[in-house]
Amino acid sequence: MLLRLFLVSRKVALLSDEPQSILGKPLLFPVQLNHVRFSPVKDQFANRFLMIGIPVGMRARYGNLLAIDDKRSFLAQATCWLTVDGERYLHRGDQDLDMRAKLDRYLLKENEDPSQWPYAYLLTVPRFFWWSRSVVTWWYLYNADRELDAMIMEINNSYDEKRNYFFRVERGENPIPATENGNTTEKQFLDDACTNRSASSQPKSTYYKGTWQKFIFASPFEKVDGAIANRFMDLAHGAPWKPNATLLNTNTLSPQGKVKMVTRITCCGTPLDPAQMGFSDPAQIVLRWTLPGVLTTPYIVLEALRIRWKGLMKMMEKTPVRSGSIGRHPTRAERQLEPFFRAYLAHCVSSSPDPVEVIYIPCRAFSDETIHMRSPPCSTESTSVRTVTIEVLDPPFYTRIANYSTAWEGLSTEMRATGQEADAGSQNIAVSDPELLEKILHGYLCGE
Template sequence: MGWSRSVVTWWYLYNEERELDALILEINNSYWEKRNILLRIKPTSDKLNPCQSLDSAEYLDRRQLVRSLPTATKAKFYGGDWRKYIFASPFEKVDGLVSQRMMDPLKPHSWASGSTLSNMTTLEETGEVRMATRLTCDGYPIDPTRMSYIDVIKVIIYWTLPVIMTTPEIFFKAIKIRLSGMMKMNSKPPVRSGSVGRHIKRLELNLEAYFRAYLARCVDNYPEPVELKYLPCRSFTNDTVYMRSPSFYEKGPTIVRYLTVEPADPSFYTRIINYMDVKTALDQEAQQTGHIADPTAQRLIVSDTSLLKSILEYSSFSFHEEEAVTFSRWKLRQMLLLTRPKSTLTFMDIFILSSLEPRSCMTYMSSRLRLSAAHTLAADSQRLLSIYLFVASCLIRWSVLELFSRARVCIFSSTGLHYPHWVTLASAVLEYCLMLKGLAVMQRWLM
């Protein structure tokens, strides 16, 4: 149905000798964060399987293009260890070692009733067991190429209904554990570098372009040779943007300094536009948050904070009221001041007004207005603000149409004429078009 969620998905990898060699774990938490882990595994049991012939093969399609080869697993159990760098549960910390022990899923004995297909144990730094997860099977694997329509329906039901019923049970049990005081619930820290944060919202995505432009302009103005590697939030792109100062390309024995900047959280783009100056922004965003679950977590991951501060503070953009030589730029400044509690422009506001054309600032202004309205009216919730705007737009349209309808009735009543039924529909269409035209004119004036 276009929606899926799995806490852990295992991908088994085999080497050229067809023996189980590695494992990929796709780990997802309840906050729509993800981290992929490549785990090299090795045999952990001395009991070896008898050698089997590797010549037999089975074709999976009628055209005999896809062939399935049998595995040559030597041991009964395989295992490996990996570091835990994702916030998987409010009762868990982002540290420790995870020990994985599994059987080859392509062997028939792995699917025996009640047998343990996989064990995952989370260990403390001291080696003490923190949590154990056991994966068992209650049936044999399904071959998708041999499934009937009834089998497909059964699989959809079996894979859907338990998840629907399990999710409210998880919330109920978590609240029960929290209220009983059995375990302490931790707040969610920012993700570590290498993890994928939650899904980015449209407003955050719009503001990301302005922060990227700000970084690029600061690097262009910096006199020393530097290369800044900017990693946008991984939840919407895997791109890596390299920004180099003009002196980077100069010939000669120059010492180039390198820097990496990575926002760990999509909400960084909505926070950065609220700081008054660059120094305060870096001190707040680049410092360690001190969360109990992950004390070393940072909302802005920077390889060299002092170098980044030097680059950003060197390009001190300025904008004064006498510089608003055009009416459009004056409107932008006045609208920005209305959204600020102390009627003071932030460093990002000044960059927008001094460096960009008014037409290119429309998205920034719209995002700034929505953030201000959500903070004032909807407890910083954009969804709640959207509901407010929808209800308000419906009320405004109803009021305008009702006003025009009463005015039309008064005009025809005073003249003593009876108007035909088509006049009602034509008048409603005309009134609605005029109202939309008025709203468009007002929006163009504001932007």
Template sequence: MGLFLAAFVFAALWSIRFKYDPTGATKDFKWVIGCISWTYRNLLWDLVAEVYQYVLEHGVFHWNFLLGLTIPSLSTWVVYWYYESQRRNFQDSEHEQDGLPEITNPLEPLVFPCRTNHIRFFPKKHSFSYSYLLVGIPIGWRGPAGSFLSADLKSLPGRNRQPKEAWLSVESADYLNRGDNVHGLQGKLDSYIRSQNEKPEDYAYSYLITAPRFLGYSFNPVSFWYLYDGTGKLKAMIVEVNNTFDERRMYFLKDSGIGVAENGNMEKQTSSAKFANTWMKDFHVSPFNSRKGSYSLAALDPFSTRLNGKGPVDNTITLSSSKEHSKLVARIFSTSKGLDPTSFTKWDILRFFASWWWVGFATFPRIVREAGKLFFRRKLHVWFRPEVLKESIGRTETPEEKAIARIFRHFLKSQVEHSNLPLPVKYVPAIPTEHGEEVFTSHTLPSESTSSHEALLLKPTTPLFYANLIRSPNIPNFLTSSLQNSDIKTHTFYTTHPNLLATIFLHSQKSNSANFPLIDRVYLSLIAALRKGPQRMQPSPLDEFAVQLRASDEAKVRAYRRAPLKLLTSDYIAFGLVPVVDGSTTAMRIWLCWLCAQSLGTLIRLDSLSDQTAISGMGKLTVGCLGVHLWRWLGELL
């Protein structure tokens, strides 16, 4: 009787769950069956042993019976293996055909043992020097250089046959615009050069000098790209800067013919092996420097002897104040010629890592240590991090910001198409891995008016834009107040037509929430109640739009519903820290899982217990069955 009641309770709850979320209910059912199978696996083994014993005692077992099972199984496995191998080979061949043409680069991968020096002149003097490890990667080369160094393995065609990652590795996903590229570093470099209104074919050869990943870890403050023409002359460089806030800025530089001496003074270059350029500072790197001033680069061409040298690397970056006084000089230089990783024996690798394995791991702690000296000993003023400008790349998005961004793209498209906007809207998301830029046009505009140079540009500069957007119940007010704020350090988006942007969302169609399913009305009410502001008790048009997408984009809608609840809940209980909410939710889900597992122990013994214990066990079992569903529901909620 107890087993029947337990099955009835679970089936009733599961049917309710299945009505609103069939995918989640199916996963719940599989999870319960797996949990029961794992808990009572000993009983299953005993059952198999009894069947086996019965077969032996009654003579049913025979070798023909064994062969009758084994041969068809082996045949099926061989056919499946052959089919899979043919399918993978076909996919790999297609992948190779879609790749870029093979590039012949005379440069070779190298390892550069280096040192870096930093000297600060004012407002307080400070200096430090430590060892640093760089590697050089010829762009267009992908694969391993022995077991010591590898590049772009993840973008190699034929991933099922790709070699293992070496000790030191460089992957395209870590450089330039975020996200990976099927063509690796070469594809990403070509795309970036085009974005700078340059032609990739003008730079026949290119070389990247950067800090590699070691055992999957890397903290890479700056990387240098060397771009050469067909004659082997260094024509341009890309300085790629990363700060400790996971933000990035690339500077495309052409040789100016003016170098910078070690004392910070400008001087005329006398050697074609030197490269120099000066540009304005617009990226926040150190909390002890403002975003004003300028940078100067003086670099040696490591391959000045017609692309057949091996160093040295010697680059000096000088930070000047807004009054053109040299404020800080940072130099990185190799202590020996580049080492060929293909010539390393196992003994060479062991000796090298005995001296250098810790350098990459120590980069970030060293930065923190020097920052502590500047703050506590030198008493330098701290400049709080401003939001990045439109030329920079914001930090990596959180899952909540990504979920909101997916719905916002559809919402923006719908609003523009139903508006009377006199020009198209070009949307450049702050999450590059989610599709890309897109142009939306009003239904009142002719098709020939969709050229990008005529469009209203909306470019979120940081994923924080989506989190701030969802916290506001009124989107036009949020956009207007942000644009009216004169402090550019707090801006999270950029637009070319500030006066027109808010009008896109002024006439959002109000939906009748009474027609929404019950679960959607509950979510909308929770989100509206958690918001702050005069209109907080009403769901925003973006919330209602997301609910209406359920039929076509169910996964996106489910992710969106969780995102505002997490963000808004964190504002109340965790000072806006979503990981605190995640930790609390995980602890509660573990408790529900434990309660459910406890009830499974009562399931088998329920009928043999006394009435009083059986009632207690039934209550425990019912709560446990609820726990299975609440596990999933709580995960959907937060």
């Protein structure tokens, strides 16, 4: 594997013959993360790791160093040191969809028009021989004028849960100097076949900013509340990169707006083009940046245990995910029991004498589909149909529900607020109209 990395050409080889117009080009970003906590105690640490930026929609391979959306075979991906594949981003799965297709699908689910953002750029931590620890992934979305207009942040916690945040961005106070803007109209081809035409973005500000509410249990020391304020550079900009440039600055705010934590990601030198790297560059990338990133997880665990043992902060119990988040990967038993629960709901609805509709949202760890179940008395012209939405939030719900004496006893118990310190209002299952659901289930039982 080591010899193949050095001896095989790292010249770009496209995996799609379709002509494309993309923004930016693949770049390797050696970065350092500086984390400072101000409240309730003061604490700080720093570590370094490797991030990669790629134009969304590009499918290519750079020898055995980097594979981007390589869907040819498991062996083709396994022989590459660094990989970025669409399967692990946004909604999990959908192996047949590339990054651009997954992005469009996600935006439609958010009731947004994908055509508003014809260009996108991704910043993430690549897989290293199928190992990955990507806490945050950023999607930079650009409008038709090639200006940064919106962002998607994927937050992954240590419990295998994730949440995707979409938000529009605002320009910073400082307009970008004309001397740094460069030739933003020039386009270049990234391959010899002239199929991937790359252009630089056209920023109007030196940085952009955006804020979103934190609805995920990101740390055992933090409640599920407050907000996240972000400030970031435009990564697809064609201007020369400067060492120690701050790519991203993230502030964690309390519900009162007080800054609790600051996370800063700094670029340690000029980003590297994988197609123009020297003979020894891959080894340096692996030893200096990739392997330290692999060791990040045990370091964070030790830091958390140090804080816990010294009694500096209280470690709270994990809560069920909120609506809109994605739970951990389901177990085999949970996958096998979900169809039975779905069939039970469908049978209850089909036996209801009243015009009712049940909107069933399976746990997002299983699927991102939404199922509509309507009783026989319903008609397309009816205006008196009552509707109840049932969303399963916690994957273990499917195994727990089978242990109750009745289905209603289980549902009424699982929909109660947990009262946990980190998120007192969290639930295992969200029901919009409990009374209507009880009537549907009891009507079925009485009919039997």
